[in-house]
Amino acid sequence: MSNETAEKKMIRGGQFIVTETAAEDVFTPEDFSDEQQMMKESVREFVDKEIVPHKERFEKKDYALTEEVMRKAGEMGFLGIAVPEEYDGLGMGFVSTMLVCDYISGATGSIATAFGAHTGIGTMPITLYGTEEQKKKYVPKLATGEWFGAYCLTEPGAGSDANSGKTKAELTEDGKHYKINGQKMWISNAGFCNVFVVFARMGDDKNITGFIVENDPSNGISMGEEEHKLGIHSSSTRQVFFNDCLVPVENMLAGQGEGFKIAMNALNVGRIKLAAACLDAQRRVISLATQYANDREQFNTPIAKFGAIRKKIADMATNAYVGESASYRAAKGIENRIHARQEAGETFAQSELKGVEEFAIECSILKVAVSEDMQECADEGIQIYGGMGFSADAPMEAAWRDARISRIYEGTNEINRMLAVGMLVKKAMKGHVNLLEPAMAVGQELTSIPSFDTPDYSQLFAEEKEMLAKLKKVFLMVAGSAVQKLGTELEKHQQLLLAASDILIEIYMAESAILRTEKNVNRSSEEAQKEQIAMSKLYLYKASKVIQAKAEEGIAGFAEGDEQRMMLMGLKRFTKYANLPNVIELRNTIADKVTEENKYPF
Incomplete structure (x- = not known):
């Protein structure tokens, strides 16, 4: 297959905003192979044995312990997951490298940082850009943990x-x-x-x-x-x-x-890996907070029974589920692209670099969304623990402090927000993502008479998918009008870019959760996925409210008079539910499952 043919067959990064993705085309954590499941369990066992029992030592600046744990991780092969076998690595695919990063990073930010710095920006630049002599000299030592x-x-x-x-x-x-x-x-x-x-x-x-x-x-x-x-x-x-x-x-x-x-490409990989590094941290915080809420009684009742606490648990679990869904969706997109480029005759290094670069928009989206969800998760964990949460003797304050750096690493979240929209506009200008025609179609729709037909919402997620399609129109309306009006000056309007980026982020995250759940319903049942359906619907509802607010902010920033009124009317149309979801009932469904299992169970 020629490079040109392979290029045409590959899904492009950023295309999600103008296309409808089929559920069967996304990868979910439920699609892990037997080998990946074994790897996941191996990493979790390592963390529970080598890291969790020593949490207190990690908080007391025990740098020697970090080095010792990293050396053991090297002996287990965890440091060489992404390194080709000829340099003493395991040569596993991109999804597997995400999985190891995910599960080794959850117990303490100290190991998460040491692991990420070593395997990512410490090892991969040499693996991907080094000469054969450089790779032979340095990469095997780095892959095995002999060197850091x-x-x-x-x-x-x-x-x-x-x-x-x-x-x-x-x-x-x-x-x-x-x-x-x-x-x-x-x-x-x-x-x-x-x-x-x-x-x-x-x-x-x-x-x-x-x-x-x-x-x-x-x-x-x-x-x-x-x-x-x-x-x-x-x-x-x-x-x-x-x-x-x-x-x-x-x-x-x-x-x-x-x-x-080299630096920019290393950051692309680092961004999606940083999202992965925040996933198991969320699972562990949710599990600890739930166990505390089930054990802690006030007014002769476990606080897990109180609606205010149940809301927190449901929202925390929902964000974790959505972050997982989006992270592994993007990881598989990268992995597929890497494989296709290798099959087209490119080297490992070329394929890896171009595969990740293609999904740089999604890497920035995930870095922002998951790092902020982790911070919120730890913050709510402290709140559930109450006064005890503020104590260094409880696990929440360390989790909160460790989480804070994630919004700064690999380019601040502000930089990444602006990058996501900027990269999408550049892709559109290169013809890699067709933004112009859909944006023009939305512009025409704003001046047309809306349909008053009653849609059929009998199928699972029918209304949610219609809502997603409308939310994509919101982005095209705001971003398309802004590009048309401001042109190359757009990058100077940072607050407008931030608003547009939040719309883009919420769409990708919400869609990823819905597609994951739909795929799993298709291979099990709606009853088996009852809580996942609730989480997908809850997140979309919350996303629609964020998008509505950010779009209003953006529209007010560059439009006025009749143009502004028309866009605000369109925004109202594009963010309106036909059947408003019962958000309280959705949260109760999720909280019931989490509190009954006494952990993050999904």
């Missing part, structure tokens, strides 16, 4: 603007080394890593360059003290200083000026 990796990008003056770093690299007179000078900060795993991926600027180059640098204190490398952080206490985070650090010329990663590209 770290990633030196951020500087005091270069955070979100990663390409503005001041660290310099210059060729020595004998032409055998590059001499690196500069300062890096917030470097995860710095305290115990063996090798850095370092970004520096050569001369007056527009873009930075990547280098593989072995951690040798005698070679001009020194470190600051461990940072004192709000959370992730046992994650080693230090400043790294390079003072005439000599790096062999053969250790340049990719070509001169290629570093920014």
Whole structure:
């Protein structure tokens, strides 16, 4: 199959906003293979044995324990899931790498960070961009946990603007080394890593360059003290200083000026993996909060019986279910694209990079949505525990503190919100996603007389799917009009981009849950999926309210007079339910299941 033919057959990232996806075409956690189920259980067993019993030590900045657990994870093969077998990895698919990241990250943010930094930005840049000699030298040691990796990008003056770093690299007179000078900060795993991926600027180059640098204190490398952080206490985070650090010329990663590209692609992978890293954390918080609510009595009644607590449990479980649904849907889309590109003759590295890059919009969506759901979950966990939740002796305050960094990692959520819409508009301009025609059709619909026919809602999710289609029209109406009116100036209107992004995010998350549930109903029954149906309907209802508010904000930001009135009338039409769901009943259905099983049961 030619590359061109393969390209045409592949689903494109971002297309969800203009197409209807069939339930049978999405991957769900219920589709895990036997091998993946075994891997999941193996990772959970490892976490329950090696991490959970030592939670107190992780909170007391036991960096040696983090290194010890990471080494054991390497012995188990968990650090090499995504690494090809020829470099001593397991060479498993993208969904399996997501699964391991998901379940190894739930008990403490310290291990989640150490694992993510090592397997993602510490190992993958070399695996994907390294020469054969570089890969043979470094990747097997990183895949097995013999060595640990770290990633030196951020500087005091270069955070979100990663390409503005001041660290310099210059060729020595004998032409055998590059001499690196500069300062890096917030470097995860710095305290115990063996090798850095370092970004520096050569001369007056527009873009930075990547280098593989072995951690040798005698070679001009020194470190600051461990940072004192709000959370992730046992994650080693230090400043790294390079003072005439000599790096062999053969250790340049990719070509001169290629570093920014490496950094951006590493972030794409990091974003969807960060979403995965927040999933089991939610499951564990929900289970702990539910157990506490069942045990804690007030007024001679377990607080799990009170409606105010049941609402929290139902909302927490719903967000976790939706996050799972969307994360694994996107992961499989990436995996399918990687496979198709490999079959078309591309290398592992080319396929992996292009596969993830294609779904960069979904990666940003998931990073934002799941990190914020995790923060809310931990916050509600504290609330369910009451005064005890504020105590460091209970598990919730550590979960809340650890969760907070997730909204900053891998590009802040604000940056990712703007990226999601910006990347979608660029895809439309390249003809990869047809936004123009559907947006024009919505514009025509606004001036037409609405149909007064009574739809048939007898089929499961018939009204919900109609609502999803209408919510997509809201996005096309707002974003399409904004692009038409503001053109290339759109990127300067950040608050408008943020509003449009929230609409995009809610649509993807809500649709993912509905498709997962529909697929599982088709292979079981509505009764067997009763709670999942309730969660899917509840999330869509809440999403419609977010979308309504964000669209109003956006419309008011760029439209006025008759145009504004027409768009607001359209918004009302596109967000109106024919049959308003009984939200209280939906929450009670979900809370009954969670409290009866005394854990997150889905």
